[in-house]
Structure formats: C-alpha cells, structure tokens
Amino acid sequence: MHLGGGLQLTFGDQKRKESIRVLIADDQALFRKGLMAVLESEDDIEVIAEAQDGQEAIQKAIEWVPDVVLMDVRMPKVSGIEASRSIKAAVPTTKILMLTVSDEEEDLYEAIKSGANGYLLKEISVTDVSQAVRSLVIGQSLISPHMASKLITEFSSLAKKAEEKQQLPAPTLTSRELQVLKFVARGMSNREVADALFISENTVKNHVRNILEKLHLHSRMQAVMFAVRERIIDAVEN
Numbered sequence: 538m539h540l541g542g543g544l545q546l547t548f549g550d551q552k553r554k555e556s557i558r559v560l561i562a563d564d565q566a567l568f569r570k571g572l573m574a575v576l577e578s579e580d581d582i583e584v585i586a587e588a589q590d591g592q593e594a595i596q597k598a599i600e601w602v603p604d605v606v607l608m609d610v611r612m613p614k615v616s617g618i619e620a621s622r623s624i625k626a627a628v629p630t631t632k633i634l635m636l637t638v639s640d641e642e643e644d645l646y647e648a649i650k651s652g653a654n655g656y657l658l659k660e661i662s663v664t665d666v667s668q669a670v671r672s673l674v675i676g677q678s679l680i681s682p683h684m685a686s687k688l689i690t691e692f693s694s695l696a697k698k699a700e701e702k703q704q705l706p707a708p709t710l711t712s713r714e715l716q717v718l719k720f721v722a723r724g725m726s727n728r729e730v731a732d733a734l735f736i737s738e739n740t741v742k743n744h745v746r747n748i749l750e751k752l753h754l755h756s757r758m759q760a761v762m763f764a765v766r767e768r769i770i771d772a773v774e775n
Contacts, residue, residue: 556583557674560603562594564612575663582670591615598624603631605670610637610644618651625652632673645684655679717744722761
C-alpha cells in the first residue's frame with residue numbers, strides 16, 4: 538500500500554487507485570465551481586457533492602460520507618463551525634478543512650474546538666488545495682502560517698496565565714482565624730464562638746468576614762466546605 542498521490546492498493550500486478558472523495562461547502566457558487574474544476578483535474582480526487590450552506594453541508598456529509606469536507610466558516614442557515622461539530626458527531630471519520638477568508642482568532646479557536654482538522658485562508662493557491670486534501674487524508678493537520686502564529690501566541694498566553702496562577706501564594710489565615718473557622722465548622726453560632734474564645738461577638742463577625750474575603754468565598758457554609766476539603770480543620774485540631 539502506498540499513501541501519497543492518492544491511495545493505491547496493489548493486488549499482484551494490478552493496481553487500483555481509489556479517489557479521495559470530497560464535499561465542497563461554500564455559499565459562493567463561483568468559488569465552489571472554480572474549486573471543483575481544480576480538484577476534478579486531479580486523478581486521485583473526486584468531488585462527490587457540494588453544499589451552499591451549513592445545513593446542506595451536514596445533510597450531504599451524512600448522505601455521502603466524504604473523506605474530506607472543504608468548509609467555509611461563515612455560511613447562511615448554519616455556520617461552518619456548527620456544521621463541522623455536527624458532521625464530526627455523525628461522521629467522525631470525515632476530515633474537515635476550513636477554507637475561509639476569516640482571519641479572526643475566535644473563528645480559528647472555535648473551528649479547532651469543533652473538530653476541524655485544518656484552517657486555511659482562501660489566499661492559498663487553489664492548486665495547493667489539492668495537496669492540502671491529500672495531507673488531511675494521511676492524518677496531517679494544516680493551519681495557515683499567519684493563523685498558526687496567532688494560535689501559538691494564544692497558547693503561550695494561556696500557559697503564562699496558568700503558571701502565574703500556580704505561583705500565587707495560598708491565602709494565609711491567622712491562628713485566631715483558624716480557631717474561629719474550626720468552631721464555625723462545628724456549627725457554632727457567632728455568640729457561641731465568642732464565648733468559647735472569650736472575645737466579643739463583633740470580633741467574631743469580623744474574623745468570619747476576613748476569612749471569607751481571604752478565601753474568596755461568599756458564605757459560612759462555603760468556608761466550612763473549603764476547610765474540610767483542604768484539611769484545614771484537621772490541621773488545627775492536630
């Protein structure tokens with residue numbers, strides 16, 4: 538078996554070339570026809586269907602089960618991104634290549650999340666689309682260089698934010714606040730906590746308010762759940 542310029546299956550001295558079956562989904566008829574003409578000129582690629590909106594793309598993909606769908610991002614009725622999500626759910630073996638004029642980062646991210654295997658801008662030469670189709674079939678993922686740089690920048694930003702979040706110091710409660718939290722976790726009222734610690738009820742209220750603020754919580758119950766989860770109460774009692 539040879540993968541490259543199409544799929545070739547060898548049986549003895551006989552060779553049979555199987556065409557890559559493609560569905561073109563784009564709301565611009567002129568673009569669809571031009572792309573179809575280019576792809577049909579390739580010996581190993583066959584355009585089996587075309588769709589003018591996302592809804593029709595879903596229907597045609599389920600009906601024809603293409604190897605590759607060339608999908609525009611912005612189309613009427615159903616967007617290319619929503620169509621990709623539906624097609625991936627119904628026909629998971631189909632590869633989807635977004636072929637669009639949109640260089641918006643949000644469209645790129647949503648396309649990837651929808652299951653698209655590639656994202657190329659329409660500035661690509663139409664003759665290069667044929668090779669892109671072949672690349673998808675053998676398992677490669679394709680992103681236009683301009684969009685790839687945006688993706689790398691976004692990933693770097695997310696990684697930096699995650700690292701900064703991990704480096705933030707954990708909220709520190711004073712020994713008195715830990716004592717108050719321990720009694721609150723036992724279900725004691727502010728009055729009961731004040732009597733146990735020989736302090737005023739207003740002081741207890743202030744401690745509880747500080748505890749909630751430090752832990753970014755909104756209620757005594759959340760504080761108790763946090764204390765149990767983080768074993769703060771165990772640490773105090775030990």
